[in-house]
Amino acid sequence: MNLVGKHIVITGAASGLGLELLKQLHDDNEISVITRPSPGLDDLRRSLPDVHVYEADLADLQSVETAADLLIRSGRKIDILINNAAVQYTPHFLAEDFRYETIRREIDINFTSLCSLIYLLLPNLLQSSPSMIVNINSGLGLVPKTGSAVYCATKGALNIFSQSLAYQLEDTNIGVKQVFLPLVDTAMTKGRGTAKISAVQAATEIIRGMRKSGANIDVGKVKLLRLIQRISPTLAHKIMKAG
Template sequence: MTIVGKHIVLTGGASGLGLELLKQLHNENEISVIARASTGLDNLRRSFDGVHVYEADLADLQSVETAADLLVRSGKKIDVLINNAAVQYTPHFLAEDFRYETIKREIDINFTSVCSLIYLLLPNLLQPNPSMIVNINSGLGLVPKTSSAVYCATKGALNLLSKSLAYQLESTNIEVKQVFLPLLDTAMTKGRGAAKISAGQASAEIIGGMQEPGDTIDVGKVKLLRLILRIAPRLAQTIMKAG
């Protein structure tokens, strides 16, 4: 699919990778953003003409349903749905700063809201012309690390969801693609890791991959991780465990 003249629905478009995707897609496409109220969202409204904003806290499923209903009732067909929004809490379960309440929030934002939006927006994705669901995943959806156990679990679940969903939709006009990211240089990863790639570089690779055949888009070092996982899975697990 050539990504020009499309209506693209993007979650979490007010910061980080989502904002970079918006910047690179905005000039040649119509963009609808689903994101929670924030200073970043206010800046987005001022900076990008023509972007449709649907405020929703993806941890609040009633809020997600309201935003999806508004999109469906707008009557606009959706050419691309990009499920990008995610949060990551790093404390171990045994750590003193682990917060019990973050478990549900992390699962709802990273996984439950994705399932919900896909289902609720299907009426606008099912159309005569080709459309696409793009789920933004992580290398941690292939192999987990020690910290961020709930985050790793949500990304593993997203991996299996995407594969099963592709089977379910293979007789329709909807293509399902999955993006596997390395560590990006964003606010979410501030103070963690080294050799990060920029959100701008990742966005360019994602958009390029969306226009190519195949159901997976491996960005940056994920290509190497997938190779190691294939030829030496225990080594991949050792490397990622310490990540």
């Protein structure tokens, strides 16, 4: 897709990868963001006042519905929806610091709100030709690790959902793409892992993939993970379990 003159909606764009996607797409396109209130959002409003901001806590589906309704009522057609927002809680179920209430929050932000937002904005997306839904996933959506079990589950669910959604929309003007990321250096991954790629590199590769055909955009080491998974699923699971 030619990424010029489009109206692009990005979730979770006040920091990290979402903010970097916004910056790289901003000059040639009109951008709307759906994101929770934060100091980063205040900075975004000051630095890029032409970006349309719709505040929403993606763990609260009523808040998601309100933001979607306001976006639709703005009268701007939507060409691209990038579902980027996600949270990850790392404690194991057996850990003393595991918090029961994070289970629902993680599922709602990472998966339920995404499905809801796609459904609510679908009539608008159907009015553009062509249009695109881009779901930001993880290598953990292919093979899980030991930690962050709920996060891994939401990413696995997102993988299957995106494939099925693509089947449903294959005779429409809407294309569905998935981005499979390695560990990206953002606030969410602070203090975890090594050999991270920068948000700048991740965003650059995502945008390059959005311009090309194909349903999957594999970034960085995910290319190797997919190859190992194809050759030896057992080895892929062994590597990721220890990761």
